[in-house]
Amino acid sequence: EVQLVESGGGLVQPGRSLRLSCTASGFTFGDYSMSWFRQAPGKGLDWVGFIRSKAYGGTTEYAASVKGRFTVSRDDSTSIAYLQMNSLKTEDTAVYYCGRDLGGLVGATDLWGQGTLITVSS
Amino acid sequence: EIVVTQSPATLSVSPGERATLSCRASQGVNTNLAWYQRRPGQAPRLLIYGSSTRSTGIPARFSGSGSGTEFTLTISSLQSEDFAVYYCQQYNNWPRTFGQGTKVEIK
Numbered sequence: 001e002v003q004l005v006e007s008g009g010g011l012v013q014p015g016r017s018l019r020l021s022c023t024a025s026g027f028t029f030g031d032y033s034m035s036w037f038r039q040a041p042g043k044g045l046d047w048v049g050f051i052r053s054k055a056y057g058g059t060t061e062y063a064a065s066v067k068g069r070f071t072v073s074r075d076d077s078t079s080i081a082y083l084q085m086n087s088l089k090t091e092d093t094a095v096y097y098c099g100r101d102l103g104g105l106v107g108a109t110d111l112w113g114q115g116t117l118i119t120v121s122s
Numbered sequence: 123e124i125v126v127t128q129s130p131a132t133l134s135v136s137p138g139e140r141a142t143l144s145c146r147a148s149q150g151v152n153t154n155l156a157w158y159q160r161r162p163g164q165a166p167r168l169l170i171y172g173s174s175t176r177s178t179g180i181p182a183r184f185s186g187s188g189s190g191t192e193f194t195l196t197i198s199s200l201q202s203e204d205f206a207v208y209y210c211q212q213y214n215n216w217p218r219t220f221g222q223g224t225k226v227e228i229k
Contacts, residue, residue, distance in 0.1 A: 044221070046220065047220065063217045097166075099166075102171060107213025108156035108172075108177075108211070108213060109156075109166070
């Protein structure tokens, strides 16, 4: 089955770190660029970060709100994308989703995980 | 950053009727715009990309149009499963940005 499964969420204190994982199955993970998104309680969807496939250089992009604090990485050998979150703030509280880009230069996300909840609170 | 604005915020429609949702970008994004459906408790579902191309398995009652700054999602005859929140997203520029969503509710 083609799917993405996020893990690593939970309750964390402000200023601490957390790493989320996005485990892919059912497709050739290394062929796809991957994104992270989030949805805070009562809010809409926000794009967080992105990592290109190795074919496109494996480089990353970030939203201004997380640049310098969050890092997206990938391990194609295990089909996992990561979101390393440092210096967490209360406003980072949200459900975090990973997603697969359609492919090529089309930046739409055609496969989403079910999400993992991050609560940043003291 | 490109600001994406959706209207209306809420659309009340009867089953079987047509729904028209709008999305406006603060600067031109060519046709690099996608529409997603979000049902409660479910992950977002890609409906349309490239402004008008239906994603795999999406019924023909969903259609998208537009280019530049003005875009439209049309649901030709609303089914019960179509009552949900719809988001548009531009991917022409970094950062990728979403509209705030349009909730389609039963009238």
